[in-house]
Amino acid sequence: MGQNLQSSDRLRPIDLARGHGLSTQAVRNYEEAGILPAAGRTPHGYRTYTALHAAALRAFLALVPGHGHRTATQIMRAVNRSEPDEALRLVDESHAQLLDDRRTLRAVERALRDLEPAPAPERRAGPRDTFIGPLAHTLGIRPATLRKWEQAGLVRPVRDPRTGYRVYDEAAVRDARLAHQLRRGGYPLEQIAPLLDQVRVAGGLEPLESALRDWHGRLSARGRAMLTGAAELDAYLRRRGQDIDGRSLTTDL
Known part of the structure; x- marks a missing residue:
């Protein structure tokens, strides 16, 4: 999606879907699940989306690799219910789980070194x-x-x-x-x-060395993904806050 979109620009489901390799049905499903804000409607009943929806979609897709589909969905639902503190609590829980996973890995490695x-x-x-x-x-x-x-x-x-x-x-x-x-x-x-x-x-124990390296790699990738997700979520929160404040709110939202 272009960076110069205004919140008043109307987008079709295909406009949101094509840039992410999604189907238009997937976009509609995300809206029905509360991941995207409710779409506006044309006089003929067709859905219309805006740059706000595009930002929501980017945020959700960026959150999934680091937090998982279920938690990413819960985060977006909380934001769209105007409950940002709940959304941030869910983010914090994921970070705490990642830290716990790192501690577990270190404990396993220490145990293996002691055993060998x-x-x-x-x-x-x-x-x-x-x-x-x-x-x-x-x-x-x-x-x-x-x-x-x-x-x-x-x-x-x-x-x-x-x-x-x-x-x-x-x-x-x-x-x-x-x-x-x-x-x-x-x-x-x-x-x-x-x-x-x-x-x-x-x-x-020796065959587990590869598994431990993979474990390290997965944790690192998850941590990087959380950073990417945080950036997109912050961008969505900022845009949503602007719209709610009325600076760029449209009748479609």
Whole structure:
């Protein structure tokens, strides 16, 4: 859309759609969802949009990569309801989630660094095996905690066929130590379980290096996208404020 559009300039749905690779139906759907302000109508009932709608569309499409479709929709709805504080609260929540994700990644990387050089504890019970008591002692936790982690799927010991005792092989010890590191970092079990599943599927820690690099890349891209979204949202808020103040308000809005 051209930068010299005035709020009084009438635009058709196709005018908004073509610059973003959208269909005219998508533009209408965005309006019905509250992402765009309500369109004006011609005497024959056709929708007409203005530069304000073009700014809203740019803001929404810029917000989606950083905040996700659902949150971006909620942000735009709040703005269009004249609730800018609610919109900014939603933006803040997304930034807080991104920061939490960065902290989680750092905790995972620290845990992996701690795990790699360390041998499995208490291997006297077998070549690479240990039991619940020695493992709990090595980690400084109670055996009941290891049993709770087992119930949550974090640790998967096997049972000795003769005694029925839990036996922790090298992989199970690795999982227990990683879970312990993340729990010390304050992360809940439901966040730890998917990571351990990834370690198991990868067959070890080294294959996760690529996944961690990808994780870093996704977080960086998300942060940059949030900056772009913030700029477009600010531009929309400014234009909307001007129109509401009556400096360029048209009868179509």
